[in-house]
Amino acid sequence: MRQLTIVIDPRSAQKVREESRRHDLTILAEMDARREGEDRLLMLCNAPNRKIEGFLGALESVPDLHVTFLPQGVLALSPPANEAEEQVLDILPRSPIEIFLSGLQSIGSWKGFLSYAAVGGIIVWIALFTESVFLLVASMLIAPFAGPAMTTAMATARGDLFLLKRALLRYVAAIGTAVAVAFALSVIFDQQISTGLMNSVSMRSNVSILLPLAAGVAGALNLAQSERSSLVSGAATGMLVAAALAPPAGLVGMGLAIGQMDLVLPSLWALATQIVGINLAGFVVFRLYGVSPTGARYPRGKPWLTKSAVAATLLMVAGLLALQFGTGREYQQSSIAQRITATVQEAVEDYEDVQLVGVQSSFTRSRPQGENPVWITVRVEADLTDAQQSAIAQNIGQMVERQHDVEALVDLTSAS
Template sequence: MRQLIIQVPQGHGKAVLDIANSHNGANLAQLAAKGSDEAIDVVIVHVSNREVEGFLEQLQDLPKVHITLIPTGVMALQPPASEAPQQVVNVEERSPIEIFLSGLQSVGSWRGFLAYAAVAGFVVWIGLYTNTAYLLVAAMLIAPFAGPAMNTAIATARGDRQLLGRSLLRYFTALAVTIATAWLLSLILRQEIPTSLMLESSQVSTVAVLLPLAAGAAGALNLVQSERSSLVSGAATGMLVAASLAPPAGIVGMASALGRWDMVISGLFLLLLQLCGINFSASLLFRLYGLSTQGTRYQRGKKSVFRSALVMTVIALAGLLTWQFSNSPNLERSSRAQRANAEVQKAVKQVGFAQLVESNVRFTRANIEGQNTLLSVVYVQRLPEVTESSEEIRDRLTQAIQTHLLKQGFNVTPLVDVNVLETPANKP
């Protein structure tokens, strides 16, 4: 439930009360007061979230109406006291006008916004440079990418070209500041090779698109739900939106300084994929919850802008996914390595000379021109009945694994290191 304070010229307070009653207002009060230049009526109204927009629309017909909307939930209790529990459990979604106005408020100050983007660049650089994973989580909390991404979705749902342009500008400006910060730090401290965490974080999975779709839906749900209707904090959903934005931004900056353009490409791919995926799922959810191109105190939305923005998002998303799956394995390395590991285990089992102890398959840090290097380190234990030497077993398994991986069409150069482990000579 929301509280509104309405100021109207004296004599119009009764009209406000009538409108509030038609919207099931609770705990209504009218006060006589003195305004800056005339006598006024002040009316305090409590209405449910879903009634706010309709209530504001009807107030528009009153002369010189001033409205103060308090954007926090209130509990309007009424007699009998025994019904208090039932009166406070009816928690509703925010009204569309609240969602839109909160989005407009968040595109204000640039100084603090850019400062957070720069600090996020520092933190993500330290995390990637020192292989400290928890610092990447800290960077996700600091990075101010969630606000512009969600405002882009609000602007798309509303068909607001002005807000859409401002949101995209803030999104790419924040990314540029974070990237530039990481790039500058790598140059100043003379970083020469990518770290293992950089390499791991730069690898893209075939299901990478699912994260921004889920993040966009979670972010939109957090904005439309009343603050008392969910146990999930805004910081948590904001971190989810920024989860795959801060690390790729840092990687783009650091890899640019190192001249590792393959990592730069994968990072830029992820950044664009996040924006498109978040905008697609969040804008559709906003429309589902009532955001439209026209509303109370909002007349600049256009259906053509909504349709165009949504179509362009879908086209961009489809183009990115087409690029991803047609450029294998560069933008599918995480998933390819996992699949290749399963194929390595199959190959060892088919040869039959030894039992698999452990296998590790990954794309290497080395950037060898003309090949996608896939390193497989395999540990096996010879079967009791096998009499061949360790060298023979290693050679047979190496050849079998390489041949099997090449036949599977992974488009890689498999480098295989087989280690034959021996059991203790005298087991108790």
């Protein structure tokens, strides 16, 4: 429920009253007023969220119309007193026009936006350089990627070329700033090699596409739902969007500085996947909540632009997935490492009197792009000679190479 303040020429009052009844608005009061020396009528109304855009659209023909509504919910109570619970439990999503106007407001100051992007880049660099996971989380809270991500999805749903260009420009500016900051810091502090956290964060999985889809859905739901209908804060959903974008942006800058393209290319792929995935999921949610190219107080919506943007997004998603699954293991090393771990577990179980304690598989970053082996650490409980350990390790390595077409380096340790 929103509260609307309407100022009109008194001669248009009857039309406003009729449209109020038709759209289920409650007129609380009517007051005589003056504006610029002329008589005006001020009407105070309570409006259900879902009815606001239709109501404003019906009043487009009213001359000299001025409407103000606060983007916060109101608790509208009316007699009888025993129906208060039913009245306040009617929590509705925001109206499409409110969702859209909030998106327009998010493309404000450049100075603060780029400052947060730079600070986020500094924090993500420190986190990756010092291998500090909690700082990596902190960088996700600071990085301002959620705003342009959601605005891009909103512009796609609305078919607004102006808003789409502004949102994409802020997208590129934020990511570019984070990349530049990470690159500069790596050069200044003479970084020569990648850290363990950089290597682990750069690994891609077969399910990488699910993260941007989830982030897009969460971000759009946060903007579309009423503030009282969700226990998830805007900061939390913003962090989820940044989680998809901040680490890859930092890795691109650091990888360029140390000349490790096997860090840069998967991170660039991840950034592209996050952008199109968030846009696609956000677009779907916004359309489900009624955001479309046509609406009240909105002359710029172009249906053809929405169709073109969605088609381009789908083509990019298809192309990125084809690149991931059609070019070997470079964009799915995390999933391959998991399958290799399962293979090693099955191999160890075939040996009698050998109990598996633990196994860990990870790809190294010691060689050029596409040539990195998988390092397998196996710990078993058994009384084995050095020769037996070597034989088992060799058998495991051959099995992994045969089944997964990757060079395997096996380190087997036994204890009894």
